Amino acid sequence: MTLLMRDQENQKIGEKRGEDKLAKLIILLNEDGRLSDILRVSQDEEYRQELYEEYHII
Secondary structure: OOHHHHHHHHHHHHHHHHHHHHHHHHHHHHHOOOHHHHHHHHHOHHHHHHHHHHOOOO
């Protein structure tokens, strides 16, 4: 495996983890009826990070 291949694989792993983390947050927000926050976390990275902490996702 070349360094480039390893880097590409690590990037895919990181992207998957990020997607999983956001999906979990969206599910939890939906369960709590916080529908307006779902749109906001898709656009506001700082707020998204706050909610990751609030929901103990990170």
